[in-house]
Amino acid sequence: MKRTPAVVAVNAILLFAAVVTVFPLFWMLSVSFMPSGAASTYPPPLLPDAPTLENYRELFAGQAAGRYLFNSAVVATLATIISLTFNTMAGYAFAKLRFRGRDRIFQALLGALVIPAQVTLIPLFALVKELGLVSTYAGVLVPSLATVFGIFLIRQYALSLPDELLEAARIDGASERRIFWWLVIPLLRPILVTLAILTFLATWNDFMWPLIVLTSQEMYTLPVALAGLSREHVQENEMMMAGAVITVAPVLILFLGLQRYYIAGILAGGVKG
Amino acid sequence: MSLERAAWLFIAPALLALGLFFFLPVAGAFIMSLTDFDLYALSDRANLRFVGLRNYYTLLQDPLFWKALGNTFYFVVLGAPLSIGLSLVAALLVNSKLARFRALFRTIFFAPVVTTLVAVAVVWRYIFHARYGFLNFALAQIGVEPIDWMGDPRWAMPAIVILAVWKNFGYNMIILLAALQNIPEELYEAARIDGASAWQTFRHITVPGLGPVLLLVSILTMVGYFQLFAEPYVMTEGGPLQSTLSVLYFMYEEGFKWWSLGRASAVAFLLFILMFIVTLLQLRIGRREARA
Numbered sequence: 001m002k003r004t005p006a007v008v009a010v011n012a013i014l015l016f017a018a019v020v021t022v023f024p025l026f027w028m029l030s031v032s033f034m035p036s037g038a039a040s041t042y043p044p045p046l047l048p049d050a051p052t053l054e055n056y057r058e059l060f061a062g063q064a065a066g067r068y069l070f071n072s073a074v075v076a077t078l079a080t081i082i083s084l085t086f087n088t089m090a091g092y093a094f095a096k097l098r099f100r101g102r103d104r105i106f107q108a109l110l111g112a113l114v115i116p117a118q119v120t121l122i123p124l125f126a127l128v129k130e131l132g133l134v135s136t137y138a139g140v141l142v143p144s145l146a147t148v149f150g151i152f153l154i155r156q157y158a159l160s161l162p163d164e165l166l167e168a169a170r171i172d173g174a175s176e177r178r179i180f181w182w183l184v185i186p187l188l189r190p191i192l193v194t195l196a197i198l199t200f201l202a203t204w205n206d207f208m209w210p211l212i213v214l215t216s217q218e219m220y221t222l223p224v225a226l227a228g229l230s231r232e233h234v235q236e237n238e239m240m241m242a243g244a245v246i247t248v249a250p251v252l253i254l255f256l257g258l259q260r261y262y263i264a265g266i267l268a269g270g271v272k273g
Numbered sequence: 274m275s276l277e278r279a280a281w282l283f284i285a286p287a288l289l290a291l292g293l294f295f296f297l298p299v300a301g302a303f304i305m306s307l308t309d310f311d312l313y314a315l316s317d318r319a320n321l322r323f324v325g326l327r328n329y330y331t332l333l334q335d336p337l338f339w340k341a342l343g344n345t346f347y348f349v350v351l352g353a354p355l356s357i358g359l360s361l362v363a364a365l366l367v368n369s370k371l372a373r374f375r376a377l378f379r380t381i382f383f384a385p386v387v388t389t390l391v392a393v394a395v396v397w398r399y400i401f402h403a404r405y406g407f408l409n410f411a412l413a414q415i416g417v418e419p420i421d422w423m424g425d426p427r428w429a430m431p432a433i434v435i436l437a438v439w440k441n442f443g444y445n446m447i448i449l450l451a452a453l454q455n456i457p458e459e460l461y462e463a464a465r466i467d468g469a470s471a472w473q474t475f476r477h478i479t480v481p482g483l484g485p486v487l488l489l490v491s492i493l494t495m496v497g498y499f500q501l502f503a504e505p506y507v508m509t510e511g512g513p514l515q516s517t518l519s520v521l522y523f524m525y526e527e528g529f530k531w532w533s534l535g536r537a538s539a540v541a542f543l544l545f546i547l548m549f550i551v552t553l554l555q556l557r558i559g560r561r562e563a564r565a
Binding site for chain 1: 276277279280281283284286287288290291293294295296297298299301302304305310315363366367369371372373378380381382383384385387388389390391392393395396397398399400402404405406407410439443444447448451496499500502503506507510521524525528529534537538541542544545548549552
């Protein structure tokens, strides 16, 4: 490629934009290794003089970060497994099984996409309280057991499965359950990975509902705990950056590893999960 | 087992979960908004009274609600065009044949999207720190006086907009990038032969080619931005002087600080109606543009 002025300009702008985009994450990581107070100086230090793990030690030993990490992992994993199962079953049925009212029910579900989840939060809290699930894993999980977006995503993909294949299995005497587990699931694999990672990240990052429903500290997920800590420890920037790293690192690493699937999901849906 | 029965068994778990934990609460939100549901009603339903539209009536007379509404609109009107503009520029640059390492740049620009909002809000609060923050340091290098981002009512919301734009532009960029790649190469080829300038090509081929996707992206972005909550919760607690109090933050405080759950439900419903109207308006404008 020639080094015309246009080439230089485009690449220079891209490089500048990339540096600006990465900088907050880089600084978060860098400051998280600085000893307490080192980042409250001017000019702001870019790299730690003497890198230390003391902030991480304090978070895990003094602030129960391990517990929050565990809670986040449990909630995100359970939400992913359960919603993936429910959404896949429903999405496949809407695409490939014939039953009365199928299209009308599906249309109604799609219509519900315009209703923001925030509308439900307050009655949902009253309901969860009625069920005795306040501050439990089950309580955090209830709104993510099944999603319209997930059903939609699976259905779109399942529509392309060849009917002849399913018919052949039926003629061979396979039950619907067997066809689903042994024929359909393997064929849906790429979209299942996509939906799994979208769900895991969305649940991990979710904030408002966990904030409402988790009232006791030992049940906090990482975002809820971090929000609370950052209000208490406003001045301790180094420790807060370490907390941000612990919260962001798992999802960022997961994304970098599986980004092909993640981006496929966004393009297929064009809707946030 | 008949096919019909099997089908119902397949959709039953999802429909049950959605019905119980989504559709029931949606209906519940409307019903609750017509009551004086509070802490006493939460423990014993006998304390619940039907109050008709009183919650809506008092809300519309509450200056704080209007303040929250105004702030939210300010955030949407400032943030959405900035986000979409930046997404478009990023998509065009990454799509440019002159660019190198396109996949790498795409990944970098998208990375903020997957980060946890609460965590990056904590990071940006520090970047915005009036004395030790990096932003004021960088601005000082080009001769700008330090700004008290989180402490000045005029700057707190723009600061939140900066965070939101940084966090979200990669999302729309990906969608626009895919749309750009769907515009047939022959159109550009023809424009080049006709001697069209870069701007003319952009105006008459790229923009119409993106048309419906641009509309979709605008609606999604605005709907998302109306739901502003975590940023002010973490960075400013709605302050200073309530300059970053959003409608959802107002709802959260009404509901879970003051336990006026009936009133909070009315807030949620008003926000929903508002978002719905804005979406319809955009669709109408979009259709008219498409016809013109």
